[in-house]
Amino acid sequence: MAMAGDKVHHSNAAPIPEGGLASGDVINQYTGEKWYYSDIVKDHFFHPRNLQLEDLVPERFDAFGMVGSPACGDMMSMGLKIDPATETIKELKWKTFGCGSAIAATSMFSVMVTENGGMPIEEARNVRPQHIMERLGGLPNRKIHCSVLADKAFRKAVNDYFRRTGQHERVIVEGSRVIDPKLNITDHDIEEAVLEGAADLDAVQQKLKVGIGSPEIIADVEQLIRFYKEKYYG
Amino acid sequence: MREVYLDCAATTPLDPRVKAAMEPYWDVSYGNPSALYRQGRLAKEAVDQARERVARILHCRADEIIFTAGGTAMFPFDAAQGKRHLITTAIEHHAGLRSFEALGREGWEVTYLPVSEDGLVGPAAVRAAIRPDTLLVSVMYANNEVGTIQPLAEIGDIIKRVRKERGAAGNQLPIYFHSDASQAAGFLDLDLSKLGVDLLSLNGGKIYGPKGVGALFVRSGVRLKPIFHGGGQEKNLRSGTENIPGIVGFAKAIEIAEAEREAESVRLTELRDYLISRLTTEIPKTVLNGHPVERLPNNVNVSVLDIEGEAVILYLDAKGIAISTGSACTSTTLDPSHVILALGKPYEYAHSSLRFTLGRATTKEDLDYVMEVFPPIVEKLRVISPVKMEVGQTTISHPEAFAGQGAKVKVGGKSYK
Numbered sequence: 001m002a003m004a005g006d007k008v009h010h011s012n013a014a015p016i017p018e019g020g021l022a023s024g025d026v027i028n029q030y031t032g033e034k035w036y037y038s039d040i041v042k043d044h045f046f047h048p049r050n051l052q053l054e055d056l057v058p059e060r061f062d063a064f065g066m067v068g069s070p071a072c073g074d075m076m077s078m079g080l081k082i083d084p085a086t087e088t089i090k091e092l093k094w095k096t097f098g099c100g101s102a103i104a105a106t107s108m109f110s111v112m113v114t115e116n117g118g119m120p121i122e123e124a125r126n127v128r129p130q131h132i133m134e135r136l137g138g139l140p141n142r143k144i145h146c147s148v149l150a151d152k153a154f155r156k157a158v159n160d161y162f163r164r165t166g167q168h169e170r171v172i173v174e175g176s177r178v179i180d181p182k183l184n185i186t187d188h189d190i191e192e193a194v195l196e197g198a199a200d201l202d203a204v205q206q207k208l209k210v211g212i213g214s215p216e217i218i219a220d221v222e223q224l225i226r227f228y229k230e231k232y233y234g
Numbered sequence: 235m236r237e238v239y240l241d242c243a244a245t246t247p248l249d250p251r252v253k254a255a256m257e258p259y260w261d262v263s264y265g266n267p268s269a270l271y272r273q274g275r276l277a278k279e280a281v282d283q284a285r286e287r288v289a290r291i292l293h294c295r296a297d298e299i300i301f302t303a304g305g306t307a308m309f310p311f312d313a314a315q316g317k318r319h320l321i322t323t324a325i326e327h328h329a330g331l332r333s334f335e336a337l338g339r340e341g342w343e344v345t346y347l348p349v350s351e352d353g354l355v356g357p358a359a360v361r362a363a364i365r366p367d368t369l370l371v372s373v374m375y376a377n378n379e380v381g382t383i384q385p386l387a388e389i390g391d392i393i394k395r396v397r398k399e400r401g402a403a404g405n406q407l408p409i410y411f412h413s414d415a416s417q418a419a420g421f422l423d424l425d426l427s428k429l430g431v432d433l434l435s436l437n438g439g440k441i442y443g444p445k446g447v448g449a450l451f452v453r454s455g456v457r458l459k460p461i462f463h464g465g466g467q468e469k470n471l472r473s474g475t476e477n478i479p480g481i482v483g484f485a486k487a488i489e490i491a492e493a494e495r496e497a498e499s500v501r502l503t504e505l506r507d508y509l510i511s512r513l514t515t516e517i518p519k520t521v522l523n524g525h526p527v528e529r530l531p532n533n534v535n536v537s538v539l540d541i542e543g544e545a546v547i548l549y550l551d552a553k554g555i556a557i558s559t560g561s562a563c564t565s566t567t568l569d570p571s572h573v574i575l576a577l578g579k580p581y582e583y584a585h586s587s588l589r590f591t592l593g594r595a596t597t598k599e600d601l602d603y604v605m606e607v608f609p610p611i612v613e614k615l616r617v618i619s620p621v622k623m624e625v626g627q628t629t630i631s632h633p634e635a636f637a638g639q640g641a642k643v644k645v646g647g648k649s650y651k
Contacts (some may be wrong), residue, residue: 037548045548053617066620068635072562073570073581074542075635077620095620097585099544099563103618146563192637232633 038137041104048103050110052079052093061093063164065156069149074098076106078153082161088118094153098146101139105132105147109154121158125172127151179224180217185210187224194228201225235554238600242440242532242593243378243417244558248483249442255486256444259479267476268465277478284485288449291492292434293425295454300468301481304437304448317342318369318407323355324348324576327378329435330414331572334372347373351577352525353382361392366400370410375418375434379560379573379589380524381533383422386413390430410456416440416448420491421499421531432456436488438480442594443487447480494594502531502592509534509590509601516605517612519625523574523587532592537574537583539623541615546588549611555604560587580630582623 037045058064061079068075074097081091092110096102109132113124129147133139139147155172162170163183171184178186185208198204201222205211211218239247259280265273267281282296289296322334324346338344345363349355355373364371371393376383393411400407412433415424420441426434432453439445452458452471464473506529514520519539538546543559550557558564560571562585570584577583590604621631 045545046552048618051618056620066632066635068632073585074563075621075632095618097540097542097582097619097621099542099561100548101563102542103545143563188637192634195634195637 037100037104037139040108040135040137041100041139044104044107044136045100048107050092050094050107050114052095056093056095058160061091063157063161065153065158065160067149067152067156069098069102069146072099072146074102074146074149076102076149076153078106078150078157080154080157080161082121083118084165086118087121089113089121089124090118092154094150096149098149099143101143101146102149104136105129105139106150106153108132108135109147109150111135113154121161125155125158127154179220180208180210180214182213183209190221190224191228194225195232198225199229236603238555238596238603240590240592240596240600240604241556241558242596243381243589243591245439245445246442246593247595248444249487249490251490252443252483252486256479256483259482263478267478268467277476280478280482281476284481287485288488291424291488292451293427294451297469298451298454300450300452300471301476301484302435302448302450302468302472303446303477304439319343319345319365319367320370320372321345321347321360321363321368322372323374323384325353325377325379325382325573326372326374327414327416329416330372330374349382349576352528353377353380353523353573353577354525354528355384355389357385357388357392360389361396364392364396364409366403366405367407368396368409369407370412372412372414372433375413375415375422376530377524377573378417379571379587380535380577381417381530381591382525383418383528383530384413386429386431394430408456417530417533419488420495421502424492426451426453436484438484438487441487441491444480444483447477447484449484449488498594499531502596505592505596505598505601506531506534508598509592509604510536512601512605513538513608517609519623521583521625523577523579523583532596534590534592536588537579537586538588538612539582539586539625540619540621541612542585542619543588545615545618546611549615550608553607553611555607558589558591560584560589578628580623580628582621582627582631 056077056079058079062082063080066075066077076094076096076098078092078094080089083090092114094106094110096106109127112127112132112135113119129144129151132147132150159171162168168183173184173186176186176188178184179190189208190204190210193204193207198207201218204221204225211221263273263276263280265277267274267278285296285299288299320334320337320342322330322344334344347355347359347363360371371389373384373386373389375386390411393409396409400409410432411430413431414435416435416437417440419436433456434451436449438447458471460470461472467473467476510522513536514522517538520536523535523537524533542563543561544563547557547559547564560574562570570581571587574584574587575581623631
């Protein structure tokens with residue numbers, strides 16, 4: 001089966017593979033189709049767009065994010081190239097350890113934010129999972145969480161871009177506690193650094209620069225490092 | 235397109251001989267067995283005969299067979315004398331596991347025995363878990379996901395010894411031994427005189443019989459209470475008008491399964507080992523789940539590292555091949571296979587686990603076709619995947635991806651939620 005190459009935008013749905021997929025037991029809530037997945041989902045699943053074929057190395061991109069779905073364990077990594085003048089997305093590459101819906105949804109998301117010369121990142125931040133689903137012709141209800149993964153990886157990558165370019169005030173934190181208000185670093189960032197193997201303040205600061213301009217928060221940071229070390233390695 | 239069905243542990247097609255045996259009981263002999271007139275008597279005779287035929291296969295008395303609606307059955311013990319201790323395993327089918335969890339919520343104490351990395355339950359661990367107030371030990375005959383065959387007779391001997399010890403110590407509490415034999419039927423010896431079980435569940439839909447019909451062996455003297463109330467059919471344990479075509483079909487199916495058991499087991503063991511060998515040698519980083527030898531003749535379960543099972547299933551489906559996976563993405567609860575996790579593997583192994591279960595229609599050519607189309611699919615999905623596991627890895631690959639999300643993460647040999 002041929003792999004869809006970079007930036008290939010299929011204007012028409014690719015032919016359904018020989019014999020097609022067997023009709024499933026799930027009726028698509030948007031189209032009433034009895035197919036488990038819509039033709040568009042199948043097209044993106046069998047011919048994913050903007051897939052990174054080699055390893056996804058964060059340094060080769062302007063932004064990088066990797067997230068896992070706590071619901072099912074799927075993982076997604078994403079790299080972005082951004083035009084600094086217009087802040088539009090010039091390239092989005094991804095890889096996933098995920099199911100049919102995760103593959104199709106991320107493929108579609110990558111098309112949506114790079115088509116027509118690329119979407120500005122602030123606009124792309126407003127693309128919601130339901131917008132991806134509309135473009136896909138729907139997903140079975142219990143597979144919707146898979147499409148959220150692309151959105152989450154993207155938000156994480158955009159925060160990474162703002163940090164790399166020193167625009168800490170533009171980082172958007174969700175569902176976590178801000179520890180370093182100057183750099184917008186949260187308890188989740190510290191948890192992540194510890195999970196990546198940073199075992200003390202020096203190692204965490206190498207990754208995050210946390211507290212470098214705010215000595216008053218160091219005690220708080222050290223306490224969090226101890227807490228997460230105890231939680232995961234204790 | 236070629237069609238290759240390799241999900242016989244999920245269900246099997248109806249054997250045409252079974253279908254023929256069931257035929258008259260839809261509209262010719264349609265009576266209600268509880269009725270006294272001729273049509274009723276004919277129906278009753280059909281049920282009685284089916285019961286006797288099943289009993290002959292199991293080497294038990296006909297009145298010890300209760301026809302049910304499949305392998306899924308609660309253990310309706312009479313709790314009037316107080317809630318006692320129950321023992322089962324961590325790798326039971328949900329039909330068993332969820333029943334025990336429900337009893338646990340009602341206040342019964344339940345011990346879930348761990349298994350070895352091959353999926354074996356240790357008889358010594360069973361012995362150690364039995365307490366003076368243990369009422370039931372339930373161990374499946376063979377596992378539905380990884381095919382591991384449990385040492386049932388050895389565990390049966392332990393139960394017998396405990397029974398004697400209780401008698402000597404003046405402990406009046408009975409101890410019962412139950413086994414779910416849904417996957418074992420057709421491959422393993424069902425002779426109850428050798429197994430030492432007091433309760434055994436069977437399922438028609440796994441043995442080329444009708445779906446929605448099963449049987450529960452209840453050794454005489456075991457006291458159960460009705461699951462639900464009604465007309466008092468099936469010794470008042472399962473009220474409701476009998477499913478005559480289903481019961482007749484079940485009896486025919488188990489007779490055929492038993493008659494063909496030995497020859498079919500030999501044939502499938504050879505095919506099973508052929509597929510295991512090709513999968514594990516031709517596809518890098520592919521590991522067998524379950525026991526290499528103490529294994530059902532039709533079960534192949536492998537984890538093909540770094541790729542997700544549901545995606546594999548959809549790609550194989552497009553090639554006409556039907557298999558199943560322990561990936562969370564295909565389960566309604568989004569939980570990864572509890573069986574693969576119980577073997578001590580990180581969740582990625584469950585996410586990547588694929589089960590091929592062979593059947594009467596499976597040929598070597600079918601397996602060659604699988605090996606022709608499957609490796610390129612693996613290659614493609616590995617290109618898509620950001621995960622690079624090592625064979626034998628015991629911790630998850632990218633815990634940092636789950637930071638701050640309250641996910642189940644295992645680092646340094648500990649699990650956290």
